[in-house]
Amino acid sequence: NAGVTQTPKFRILKIGQSMTLQCTQDMNHNYMYWYRQDPGMGLKLIYYSVGAGITDKGEVPNGYNVSRSTTEDFPLRLELAAPSQTSVYFCASRTWGLQPQHFGDGTRLSIL
Amino acid sequence: ELKVEQNPLFLSMQEGKNYTIYCNYSTTSDRLYWYRQDPGKSLESLFVLLSNGAVKQEGRLMASLDTKARLSTLHITAAVHDLSATYFCAVDIGGATNKLIFGTGTLLAVQP
Numbered sequence: 001n002a003g004v005t006q007t008p009k010f011r012i013l014k015i016g017q018s019m020t021l022q023c024t025q026d027m028n029h030n031y032m033y034w035y036r037q038d039p040g041m042g043l044k045l046i047y048y049s050v051g052a053g054i055t056d057k058g059e060v061p062n063g064y065n066v067s068r069s070t071t072e073d074f075p076l077r078l079e080l081a082a083p084s085q086t087s088v089y090f091c092a093s094r095t096w097g098l099q100p101q102h103f104g105d106g107t108r109l110s111i112l
Numbered sequence: 113e114l115k116v117e118q119n120p121l122f123l124s125m126q127e128g129k130n131y132t133i134y135c136n137y138s139t140t141s142d143r144l145y146w147y148r149q150d151p152g153k154s155l156e157s158l159f160v161l162l163s164n165g166a167v168k169q170e171g172r173l174m175a176s177l178d179t180k181a182r183l184s185t186l187h188i189t190a191a192v193h194d195l196s197a198t199y200f201c202a203v204d205i206g207g208a209t210n211k212l213i214f215g216t217g218t219l220l221a222v223q224p
Contacts (some may be wrong), residue, residue, distance in 0.1 A: 022158075031209070031210060033212075033215075041216055042202075042215045043202075044214070045212065045213075048211060092155075098159050098210075101157070103154045103155040106154055
């Protein structure tokens with residue numbers, strides 16, 4: 001199994017540009033999450049989803065949007081990129097119960 | 113404000129030595145996860161601690177949870193270079209949604 005796949009792996013954006021970070025999982029997990037990790041810091045939850053059509057805000061949702069039209073996909077949208085959004089973004093998924101979240105390899109995003 | 117604090121933030125130790133990483137949190141929770149992150153890589157699940165007094169061991173690592181003290185420990189026995197990584201604890205505050213609050217991480221460097 002591929003697990004959690006994130007694309008792209010690296011991206012440089014100009015201030016004010018928009019982009020979508022893709023996340024796909026092939027484990028049929030209901031729960032999916034987006035985090036950002038700033039240098040030398042832990043992860044902060046941006047948005048999460050408990051199933052197709054259901055999303056909710058995490059700790060740091062401002063400047064981001066998500067959608068969950070299928071079980072497999074959970075894209076993260078940046079509408080007006082700002083330098084403060086320079087970070088590494090991780091997508092994760094989890095099955096039912098108390099199993100740990102499985103993480104993708106991350107997207108390294110720089111906004112200049 | 114919910115806080116998850118790890119100490120130390122940086123730990124340099126020699127091979128063969130023992131040490132403990134501490135994770136303190138400020139809210140009521142009986143579920144805590146430990147993850148490992150290698151430089152530039154994703155997060156790998158190490159331990160899932162689901163109740164007060166839970167203890168899990170894998171190789172040279174042992175994790176425990178004291179929910180009354182709001183404290184988890186990650187003990188390293190006879191460290192080896194391959195254990196060099198950043199270790200994160202994450203507290204589950206979301207009930208069924210498994211929303212995690214991550215600590216800032218402990219960077220462990222094991223010197224030969």
